[in-house]
Amino acid sequence: MSDGRRSRPLERLDSEVSEVTSLLRNNVEKIIERGEKIDSLQDRSEDLEAGSVQFRKSATNIKKKMCWQNCRLMCIIGVIVFVVVAVIIIVIVVEVKPWENGSGQHHNHTVTYTTRIRFNPD
Template sequence: MASSKTAQVQNQVDEVVGIMQNNIEKVMQRGERLESLQNKTDDLQQGALQFKKGATKVRRQMWWKDLKLKIIIAAVVIVILIIIIVPIVNALKPKN
């Protein structure tokens, strides 16, 4: 009977040890997944920073390009107005 109780207790201890080993393994796997997730998060953060820098650079380039285009259009309009207005003014001047 004592042997039976000892065997029963030993079986319970073995079962608890197995469960604890399983739990420890799961905790280690969780730690590995968390580390992997942290690495992926760091990579995404770096990618986002690079994207932001690139987007800012492109935005500045487009702003300058847009400004240059507006200046060229304004210059063309001024030249056209001068071409139209000068002959009209000359035609309206009284000839001496």
């Protein structure tokens, strides 16, 4: 029986060692999984950073393109307004024909108004 008494504490100790070993293995597996997740997150963050740099470049290029397009549109509108104003001025000048007023003398037409004032001495 002395072997039976010794075997029970050894069995209990062996069981505890097995339990601790199992816990350690689980902890190591969790640490490895956590490390893999961290690596995955780091890869994703690097991809996002690269994507943001590319987005910034694209946005800057589009902004420049739209600015030039807006400038070109304003120039076209300015030219159209200038042409319309020029056509209106030409039409007015052709209709009035200031060169047909004779020898180029300007005629001043003066209108005189006369007013009569009546006094009634009552």
